[in-house]
Amino acid sequence: MEPPAQRACPDLEAALFRLYREFFDRAEKKRRWSLADDIPWGQCNPRLNPAVADVVESFLAVELYLPDYVARAMSLWRPSRAFTWFYANWGYEESKHSLALADWLLRSRLRSDEQMADLEGQVLRRRWEVPHDSPVGMLAYAMVQELATGLTYRNLRRQVEGEGDPALCCLLGLLGVDEQAHHNFFLKAVRLFLRHDRTATLRQLRRVLHHFAMPAIYELADGRGRVEAIKALGVFDDRLYFREVYQPILAALGVSRPELRRAA
Ligand SMILES: [Fe+2]
Numbered sequence: 001m002e003p004p005a006q007r008a009c010p011d012l013e014a015a016l017f018r019l020y021r022e023f024f025d026r027a028e029k030k031r032r033w034s035l036a037d038d039i040p041w042g043q044c045n046p047r048l049n050p051a052v053a054d055v056v057e058s059f060l061a062v063e064l065y066l067p068d069y070v071a072r073a074m075s076l077w078r079p080s081r082a083f084t085w086f087y088a089n090w091g092y093e094e095s096k097h098s099l100a101l102a103d104w105l106l107r108s109r110l111r112s113d114e115q116m117a118d119l120e121g122q123v124l125r126r127r128w129e130v131p132h133d134s135p136v137g138m139l140a141y142a143m144v145q146e147l148a149t150g151l152t153y154r155n156l157r158r159q160v161e162g163e164g165d166p167a168l169c170c171l172l173g174l175l176g177v178d179e180q181a182h183h184n185f186f187l188k189a190v191r192l193f194l195r196h197d198r199t200a201t202l203r204q205l206r207r208v209l210h211h212f213a214m215p216a217i218y219e220l221a222d223g224r225g226r227v228e229a230i231k232a233l234g235v236f237d238d239r240l241y242f243r244e245v246y247q248p249i250l251a252a253l254g255v256s257r258p259e260l261r262r263a264a
């Protein structure tokens, strides 16, 4: 396994720690929200399209793999205070996301306590293998997944707006802002790694961008059906991935497709 690159490079670690402090200070000032007080829980809609509840449940499953993401990231990045402190903060925010989605499914009465216990059991029973064992690969993967998840919440919110569920609209809005902030942090981190070692970082980036899927969903018992439901609702598919994730990330990193191809 590739050793954490920043261990050998104090300048890079210092730049990463500055990035983390920027992220943290901004989160404290602008982005903290309360699960109890900031969502109009009295305005859940039990008659909402059941397909929306299915998609919410699938993304709850993605958020429930938190222990696997955190354990893997913490062990890969153990020598870096920038990343271990970041992942502690990130874990807090992501844990709130799964609470919010689960609370909505229960309060809208679209899922029962038994159904929720069943889903949690299914997810927490087995470990999800984060698909990249290189530290930089994991950062690139998180950069892509955060943008894809944020995009999904934004598109799902658009669907819900017409159907009348202010509670779900509000919580999807809050989650979307958090995911965008997470994406921005990972994007800036990957940019620093590109500057530090462009060839090695491009190789990881290419692997991640060309093999991205929402694997945590595929691995659920009815994963294939869940992915089809997400596509049918138009919240995420291959076309959206290419246009709103793949291309914008390359543009934001200043990497052309021929350069990425050469990295292979
Ligand atoms: Fe999240």
Ligand SMILES: [Fe+2]
Binding pocket: 094, 146, 178, 179, 182
């Ligand atoms: Fe996130």
